[in-house]
Amino acid sequence: MKPAPFRYFAPTSLDECVDLLSEHGDEAKLLAGGQSLVPMMNFRLAKPAALIDLNGVSELAYVGETASGGMRIGALTRQRALERDPELRRRNPLLAEAIPYIGHFQIRNRGTVGGSIAHADPAAELPAVLCALDGSIRVQGAGGERTIAAVDFFQTYFTADLGPDEVVTEIVLPPWHSGDGWAVQELSRRYGDFALVGVACRLRVDAEGNVTDSAAALFGVGGAPVVPEAVAQLVGTRAEEATLAAVSAAVAAELDPESDVHASASYRRHLAGVLTRRALGEAYARANGGAG
Amino acid sequence: MDLHGQKVLKVAIDPLWEAMDDPDLLARSAPGCKRLEAIGDGEYIAVVELGVAAVKGRYTARVRMSDKRREAASGSLHVALKGDGDSGFLTGEGDVRLETVEQGTRVSYEAAVTVGGRVAGVGQRVLRGIANMLIGQFFKSLEEELRSVRAAT
């Protein structure tokens, strides 16, 4: 058998899960979809003494609405369930566009929203989408419940503002403003692989075609999603070619990506500029009544 | 794998040089360092426990600092490292340069590091980023340690 032995717990309620976490804390890992944790266990890189299997906590699998009309998505919601949700493209088209980029469909069949958030992989799509959309993350622990803004939650490589006795319970997205444009651009070596660089963005445009609001987040370019300041320069423009070129170059200049075996830092920075330009152009076209 | 980076620490260069010979201070500053034992001639045995994602490991390393060139406002030293633990091994060496600047001391490093074993196979995508992050944490803690020492005296 590949993984090292562990004590296995299968709670059926969130309360039970929180109790188990406060009892085992640092020695325990939470198992949701298992698509990142189990590989590490199979290699015995991760050897948790206890595994708390969340899959029976069905109260965490839901897609709901906030009082203001935003979305609440339970941590145990499978990525595939969102992909198959016929309402998602209307309720949050940026999220709907990002989901199919997560791994392969066999991975999304198991992978969960909360797992992707808690794992905080620097190349993951969902953390960046949450940062671009001013989303937040709700967590629960023995000390009670906390809500953390996504931009504060993701700290660095695989590190989030989440205590060893806390569990991510849901993500919260502000209401989608109908008429907003959106885009996700990502490049990976093979469809479904980890992003070399990706960008998620959202734009709002007034009746004259002037950008009134812009937001973006990049992933794969550092330890956590990067929310570039330079996208704000689009506001007040009509996203002309020259403006897009200048803004995406300024975004790329803000980044400090790392080199790895797949791509050098300078290639990543170049790619970030190209993808940002494409994404902003696409989002503008959608916001301005183009193909959407 | 080549590592390089720099950081300006808000401390003067002299206490930084002294810190290089202070195992207790180095141990407090190094991320996850459980024990640092001087074995003489600029050489140390370090026991480090690190956890990134679910990967937690205990590593033992031999660290050697040599070729110190200490001048009034600048200088450099050579660091060699060889370590292993239950999920991989690491060898590397490089140079650290110190230079007095307006805000304090600029620390820059350049190193060639080889990481092997399972952790390298699975973690290749993020190894360099995590290595630079840990080095950054070390310098940040060192800065805080030195500033708190100064504040206390």
Added chain:
Amino acid sequence: MSERVALSLQVNGAAVDRDVEPRLTLADFLRNALQLTGTHLGCEHGVCGACTVLVDGEAVRSCLLFAAQAQGRSITTIEGLAEGADLHPLQRALLERNGLQCGFCTPGVLMTAMEFLDNASGPTRDEIRKALSGTICRCTGYQGMVDAIAEIAGVDR
């Protein structure tokens, strides 16, 4: 040494009851406890796709699921496709289109295609290629696989 958990599930339509160690993956359970060695293990970290099986009709990596998590589920493996000596139409199409050579990836390709075909209506070749992107073949390439799936999906030209 380790605790064991009671496991009851359906495998290829038959009820199975066993006690297992929690750390036993579904892949190892199928291969070692049930001797269903048609499910292949390649990378064991979810990349190669060789171990893909259907759990309640969904294609999943059996190397990344603990057997204990399959409690009450219905599993279909490659052994569940053919009826006696009669190959499943998808198996026959793959054979006729030369969609396999060494055969190592084939079980994963077939189980992946089973779910894909259940959900796809008139897929394009590009969609078929995307669906296959999570299964790695190192000998034939993918042309024959795409042809076979297109044939079964009724979009063969």
